[in-house]
Amino acid sequence: MKTKLLYLDDAYLKESSAKIVSINTKSPQVEIVLDQTIFYPQGGGQPADTGTIQTDKGIFTVSHVSYNDGLILHKGKLEGLMNIDDKALLKINWETRYHNMMLHTAGHMLDQAVKNIDNKNFGVDGNHGIAKRAFVAFKFPVDESLIGKIEDEINSIVHKNLKITAENISEKEINKRKIKLQFELPKNKDLRILSIGSYNPMPDGGTHLKTTNECSKVSITGIQEKKGQWRVSYSIEDRENKIKKDKSDSSNKIISISELKSKVTNVQNLIKNDLIENLVKEELKTKYLGKKGIFNDLAKIISQVGSANKRQAGQILNELKTDITESIEKSVVTSGNSQKKWVDLTAPGIKPKTGHMHLVSQAMEEITQIFERIGFSRSRYPEVDWDWYVFESLNMPKNHPARDEWETFFVDAPMNKKMGKIVLTTHTSNGQVREMERLNSKPPIRMINIARCYRRQQDATHTQMFHQFEGLVIDKGINIQHLKGTLDYFAEQFYGPGTKSRIRPFHFQFTEPSLEVDFSCHICHGTGFLDEKTNKVNGEAREGALGHAPENQRQKCKFCKSGWHEVGGAGMVHPNVLTAGGFNPSLYTGFAFGWGVERTYTLKEGLNIDDIRLLYSGDLKFLEQF
Ligand SMILES: [Zn+2]
Ligand SMILES: [Zn+2]
Structure with missing residues (x-):
């Protein structure tokens, strides 16, 4: 079954009815699936909608919406009662959605504006309001001196009042009409293209305005190079202001x-x-x-x-x-006896301070987005959990020596016969069996679980609280090549093109075989050496002239161990774990991987943090750099 996506046909639907298809109350957040929905799931850079789902006996406050294999999952809080087959009334928070639509359409207009100025360039990625950021990332350099020109161009597109249309389309039709697509299409969704006026259409699954001048005035707020792409950030004028302005033109208010x-x-x-x-x-x-x-x-x-x-x-x-x-x-001051101070118009202005998300939150957001693009859904599980989920179900029976590796905090609370003691989770793997149970042991499982973990150790390289992320995939025919492919994909997406993963044999209780994962160093491109002339990495030099230079004359990369970084563990899910989660290990296989968010991120930023505790010190001098 697939959820019917009403927002694709009419992005202006603020209310609709629907039938409840399933309710899952097992996970920490209740999850509802409907036969049709107006709620937009986070994706394509556009944030998820919020709102309410109401029946005769209950009201459900939707706080997040995600897409999973044709199904739209509404996550949130349920008050009262709801049952399968109940008729429900859906309402989205229209103000927020409309703002998101404006931002999304503005993103596409920005892409077009830059193309109009430099026809070789094009947008490869974008964010239209997730975590309050908005930017389009371009393939080729965009110079800061162009900001004014881009702003004029985009606002001229706004004023042209062009029609915006979306249509579902087959791949054949795309080829037939010679529509040039500059990036790969998502394979798990139906094809849909968006046209602004007579500009070249582009694939898009978002919600958009009907005409360009519905959008408020767009400002370009900066250009930044990140991961070999050029991020052009933008903002739109507050909608309230636009409405006020529109009104005041024809105002006859008393x-x-x-x-x-x-x-x-x-x-x-x-x-x-x-x-x-x-x-x-x-x-x-x-x-x-x-x-x-x-x-x-x-x-x-x-x-x-x-x-x-x-x-x-x-x-x-x-x-x-x-x-x-x-x-x-x-007033005693006249032009004759002016005591007015000189104003130096050339003096630099005072830049107001702006806040941003903590770097660990930024990393979690980015990691989530990368995995959502290939069909993973983010789940959340308790950070204070039963021994059963943290250890026993993961093939670590009581008194097993492998448990000693984890410096566990125990909660002083009564024991449960089957579940054991209550502990602070030492790793995100407690989500594995919980996810299998949540989906009633029905494949496919494609989970990404990011959470806080706790271990009884604190020194320069460890904090008692830290973050891990964990991936779990279970289905028929899953093998180690899928795991390697996923690791390579993440390496390239997170650390930049050319980054590779490497796996080495290891031992964990809950995987068999178990692997340790390394990523190639993106500072020296996995060579372990820097270009001695510029002290910078230079792709051509690496393969050309410098490749022949004797090793002792080349400068070693200080950041890595001979071209590689150890990041974490992975492996094929152990049959005992599958059994604990209700899967028949002779029918299903799966892989899992996981490691620390903090280290993953500091590696990427090229940070050698001497004392990891600095991350949580709240030291603004440190945090403002990110
Ligand atoms: Zn889009
Ligand atoms: Zn290196």
Whole structure:
């Protein structure tokens, strides 16, 4: 069965009905599947919708939505009762969705604007509001000096008021119409293309505006090189502002006396400030009482005051005028004896500080996105869990010596006969059997589980709390090549093109065979050496001239051990673990992998952190670098 995606046909649906197909209350967040939905699942750079699903007896608050093999999973909190086959009323938070639509459409217009300026260039990736970021990443360099030009170009597309259409299409049709596609199409979804005016269409599964000028004004906020791509960040003007502006053009709103009074107070405050700033008398006169001055501007408002209040309004305005005149007369500074300070217009401005996500959160977000692109879904499981899920079900029976490797925190709570003691999870692997149970031991499983873990050790290279991410895939015919392919895919996506994975035999209790995973060093491209002339990596030099230089004359890469980094463990899921999760190991196989988020990220940024505790110190000097 597949969920019918109503938002694809009509992105403006704010409400609809649907039938409940399944409810899963086993995971920490309740999960609902419907026969059809207006909720957009996170993907293509567009954030998931939020909203409510309501039946006669219950209300479900949707906090996240994801796509899993044709099914849309609505995750959130259930109050009251819901049953399979219940009829439900769906409502999305339209304000948020509409903003996301604007951002998404703006992203495509930005792509087009850059193409219009440099026709070789094109966008290869984008984020339209996930984690409050918006950018399009371009294949080739985009120079900062172009910011103004790009901004003009994109806003001219906005003003052209072009029609935006989306259509479902077959691969054959794409070839027939000679539509040029600049990146690979997602294989797990139906093909759909988006056209803006007569520009070349592009594949897209998002929700979009109907015309370009529905979008607010777009600003380009920066250009940054990241992972060999050029990220052009953008923002759109607040929708409220646009609505206000649109309205004020044809405004005939009635102004009340109290509104007028508050405007008058604003002007009085303004002039007080100017007097403190020692503005020159002549300048003050022009600014406040001149033909195009502030007073005349405010006085126009009288036409918007209701006729019953006109007299009173006139009086208030007259008093204001007297007040302004007296204030200006009191000012002692004139152009003749100006004590006004010089203003240096060339002095650099003060840049306001902006916040951003902690680097570990950034890493988790990025890792999730990379795996979601190949069909993984993110799950969350308890961080305080039964011994059964953390150890026993993972082929580590009580008193097994392998348990000693984990410096476990135990919770002082009553034991359960089957489940054992309660512990703080030492690894994300407690999610394995839980995920198998959540899906009622029905394949396929493609899970990515990112969570906090706890171990009783603290020194320069360990913190008592840290993050791990863990992948689990179970289906018929899964073999070690799938694992290697997934590792290679992640290496390239996360560390950049050309990064490879390497596996070495190892031992873990819950996998057989077990492997250790290394990634090639992206600083020296796996060679272990840097270019001695520039101290930089240079692809051509590496394979060309320098490849012949004697090793002792080349500079070693300080960042890695001869070209490789150890990152973590992986392996084929042990038959005992499959059995514990209700799978028949003679029918199904699977692989799992997992390692620390902190190390994965610091490696990528080329950081040699002497003391890993720095990550959680809250030291802004350190955190502001990311
Ligand atoms: Zn898109
Ligand atoms: Zn290296």
